[in-house]
Amino acid sequence: MNDAPIGVFDSGVGGLSCVEELIRLMPNEDIVYLGDTARVPYGTRSRDTIISYAGEDISFLKKHKVKMILVACGTVSSVLESIKDECGDIPVSGVVMPAVRAAYEATQNGRIGIIATGASIKTGSYDRKLRELDDKLAIIGKACPMLVPLAENGYTSPDCPPARFFTEEYLKDIKAMNVDTLILGCTHFPHFSDVISEYMGGGVKLISSSAELAAHAAAELERCDQRSSKSSQGRIELFCTDSAQLFAENVRKFLGRDINAGISKCSLK
Numbered sequence: 001m002n003d004a005p006i007g008v009f010d011s012g013v014g015g016l017s018c019v020e021e022l023i024r025l026m027p028n029e030d031i032v033y034l035g036d037t038a039r040v041p042y043g044t045r046s047r048d049t050i051i052s053y054a055g056e057d058i059s060f061l062k063k064h065k066v067k068m069i070l071v072a073c074g075t076v077s078s079v080l081e082s083i084k085d086e087c088g089d090i091p092v093s094g095v096v097m098p099a100v101r102a103a104y105e106a107t108q109n110g111r112i113g114i115i116a117t118g119a120s121i122k123t124g125s126y127d128r129k130l131r132e133l134d135d136k137l138a139i140i141g142k143a144c145p146m147l148v149p150l151a152e153n154g155y156t157s158p159d160c161p162p163a164r165f166f167t168e169e170y171l172k173d174i175k176a177m178n179v180d181t182l183i184l185g186c187t188h189f190p191h192f193s194d195v196i197s198e199y200m201g202g203g204v205k206l207i208s209s210s211a212e213l214a215a216h217a218a219a220e221l222e223r224c225d226q227r228s229s230k231s232s233q234g235r236i237e238l239f240c241t242d243s244a245q246l247f248a249e250n251v252r253k254f255l256g257r258d259i260n261a262g263i264s265k266c267s268l269k
Contacts, residue, residue, distance in 0.1 A: 001225065001226070001227060001228065001229040002067050002221075002226040002227070002228070003030070003228050003229055003230060004030070004065055004066060004067035005029070005030035005031055005032045005064060005065070005066050005067070005234075005235075005237070006022065006026075006029055006030070006031050006032070006066060006067065006068050006070065006217065006221075007031075007032050007033075007034075007061035007062075007064060007066030007068065007069045007070065007090075008022070008031060008032070008033045008034070008069075008070045008072050009033070009034040009035070009036070009054075009057040009058070009060075009061060009069070009070075009071065009072065009073065009076075010033075010034075010035055010036070010072045010073040010187055011035070011036050011037075011039065011040040011041055011042040011043075011053075011073055011075065011076075011148075012035050012036065012037050012040035012041070012148070012151075012152050012188070013035055013037070013151065013152055013188070013247070013250045013251075013254055014072065014073070014148070014151060014186060014187035014188030014189075014191070014210070015033065015035065015072030015073060015187050015210065016033070016035075016250070016251065016254045016255060017072075017187050017188075017190045017191065017208065017210035017211070017254065018070060018072035018095075018187055018210035018211075018213055018214050019031060019033050019072075019236070019255070020210075020254075020255050021208075021210060021211045021214035021215070022070075022214045022217065022218075023234075023236070024214075025214055025215065025218045026218055026221070026227070026228070026234070027233055027234060028228050028230045028231060028232065028233065028234050029221075029227070029228045029234045030228065030234045030235045030236070030237075031234060031235075031236050031237070032061060032064045032066055032237045032239070033236070033237070033238045033239065034057055034060055034061060034239045034240075034241075034266070035238070035239070035240045035241070035247060036053060036057060036240075036241050036268070037152075037240045037241055037242040037243070037246075037247055038240075038241035038242040039053060039241065040148065040152060041075075041117065041145070041148040041149065041152075042073060042075040042076060042117070042119065043074075043075045043116075043117020043118050043119045043120065043143075043145060043148060043186070044117070044118060044119070044145060045075075045119065047079060047119070047123075050075055050076060050079055050119060051079055051082050051083055053076075054071070054073075054076045054079070054083045054086070055083060055086045056268040056269075057076075057268065058083065058086045058087055058092075059086070059268075060239070060266065060268055062087075062088070062090065064237075066090065067090070067091075067221075067226055068090065068091050068092070068093070068217060068220070068221065068226070069087055069090055069091070069092040069093075070092075070093055070094075070213055070214075070217055071083075071092065071093065071094040071095065071213075072095065072187045072210055072213060073094075073095070073186075073187060074095050074096070074116045074117060074120045074185045074186040074187060074209055075116075075117045075119045075120050075186070076094065077094025077095045077096045077120075077125070077209075078094075078096060078116075078119065078120045078123040078125040078126075079123065080092070080094040080096070091220065091224075093213060093216055093217060093220070094213070095185070095187065095209035095210065095212065095213045096125050096126055096129055096185075096209075097129060097216075098209070098212035098213050098215065098216040099126070099183050099184075099185060099207050099208075099209040099212045099213075100126060100129040100130050100133070100183070101133075101212075102207045102212045103130065103181045103183050103207045104130065104133045104134065104137075106180075106181045106205045106207065107137075107180055107181040107205075108180055109178070109179075109180045110134070110136065110137050110138055111137075111138045111139075111140075111177060111178055111179040111180055111181070112130060112137055112138070112139050112140075112179055112180075112181045112182070112183065113139075113140050113141070113142070113171075113174035113177070113179040113181070113182040113183065114126045114127065114139065114140070114141040114142070114182075114183045114185050115141070115142050115143075115144045115147075115170060115171070115174070115182065115183070115184060115185060115186070115189060116141065116142075116143065116144070116183075116185030116186050116189075117143060117144070117145060117148065117185075117186050118143040118145055120143075120185055120186065121141045121142065121143040122143075124141075126141065126183060126185055127139050127141055138177070138179075140173065140174050140177050140179065142170050142171070142173065142174055143170075144166070144170040144186070144189070146162075146166045146170075147163075147166060147167075147170070147186070147188060147189060147192060148186065148188050150162055150163055150166065150192075151188035151189075151191045151192070152188070152250070154250065154253050156191040156192050156194075156195070157194065157195065158194050158195040158198050160195070163192060163195050164195055164199075167192060167195050167196055167199050168199055171196065171199060171200065174200075175199070175200055175201075179204060180203060180204055180205060181204065181205045181207060182196070182200060182204055182205070182206050182207065183207045183209065184196070184206055184207060184208050184209055185209055186209070187209055187210040187213075189208075189209075190206075190208040190209075190210055190211065191254060193206055193208070235261075235262075236261035236262075237261065237262050237264075238251060238261050238262065238263045238264070239263075239264050239265070239266045240263070240264075240265055240266070241265065241266060241267070241268060242265070243265070244263050244264060244265040247263060247265075248263045251263065
């Protein structure tokens with residue numbers, strides 16, 4: 001047993017979808033979440049800048065004595081091998097492999113779509129890992145840069161014209177390929193699940209990278225006997241690098257409820 005908190009970080013509010021799933025799966029676990037809201041999005045940055053930002057995020061979480069670090073950011077997860085050393089002996093997991101495994105198990109026709117940030121699509125991380133499982137898969141990826149700022153500002157519902165417009169614009173080629181499985185490769189994108197499902201049709205299975213990462217974390221903590229021994233509700237600490245007030249509004253919006261959490265602005269320097 002290990003009562004230390006789970007550390008989670010993302011460039012902004014997207015990783016809250018992972019926090020929500022962690023709370024559902026392991027309500028007694030303490031969680032420390034960092035959203036680097038002052039520098040969102042990461043998906044438009046260079047590889048070196050992404051690695052630099054991720055190193056600062058990891059250093060912040062290490063100060064909180066976390067037992068595991070979850071990279072709830074598809075962009076950083078795409079360069080995971082380059083940041084593992086920053087974590088020292090703390091286990092670290094990203095969203096790519098859990099989402100890839102789930103998509104591979106879900107597809108029936110071997111046609112898989114991937115939507116992610118520009119940086120994630122450029123690295124080819126999802127595509128490469130899928131082809132390691134089966135090189136006969138038909139895979140189509142698409143960068144969806146505008147969905148991140150829309151999510152950060154709460155424009156995610158099916159009745160939101162910008163959300164509908166950009167969903168259709170980005171997904172039209174993927175829909176035309178008749179995929180039966182779609183990886184939401186950025187943790188901001190599960191917030192668009194309703195509008196994406198409406199456009200793609202009910203026959204397409206959506207794979208939430210955040211939910212798959214949370215499920216992987218729960219399984220790993222159980223396997224290593226590192227689950228919390230507490231019977232009470234876990235403590236949630238949320239940190240952001242920009243306005244705490246705006247971040248608090250997004251917390252309520254994206255988690256769909258108020259949670260017993262402390263929300264603070266922090267500095268990574």
